[in-house]
Amino acid sequence: GENVEQHPSTLSVQEGDSAVIKCTYSDSASNYFPWYKQELGKGSQLIIDIRSNVGEKKDQRIAVTLNKTAKHFSLHITETQPEDSAVYFCAARTPYNTNAGKSTFGDGTTLTVKP
């Protein structure tokens, strides 16, 4: 099955700096890669996603890049703010019929933005 590795597990940056979180996946057939943000005591919320036919997607301060050859995708947050502090999860989804409903998540990255 799919295996997703996420790095780093913790990341601390100064307000205004950029943050980058990277995920690698094992199944070259995976075709959907979302990123979720989990704030303390809350459920995760989708912040950005990318499909396998696209190399990069941007939404204001957040961007995701996908390298299908190397099987990795990264989350980039620019001009970080204290409210960006949260746990971030990446995920990969495979299109196989027998596993059509499965999504595999990374272990999460705890991002701390210092004022």
Add this chain to the structure above:
Amino acid sequence: EAQVTQNPRYLITVTGKKLTVTCSQNMNHEYMSWYRQDPGLGLRQIYYSMNVEVTDKGDVPEGYKVSRKEKRNFPLILESPSPNQTSLYFCASSLSGTGIGELFFGEGSRLTVL
């Protein structure tokens, strides 16, 4: 308001005492799923459902049961809870039955089994 509602949010129970964690969504979503979150292990999928009466195992289904009799509800049943099921549980739903697209998560249910 569109949401996924889980109950209870917090529960302390004892080994072997059957319990059910309810999950309900009001968005008419086809797909629903349960995850457990443990320190350093991220979100691991327990069971998922692509439609009413269709359920399938995720990566860690042992010790759990689910049912999908109605589109909006997807309860997680622990027939005989054990301490290794102490965890934070999340229910999620998605519009598409394939699970592609945004997952909407509940706020989580923290379960402690003594």
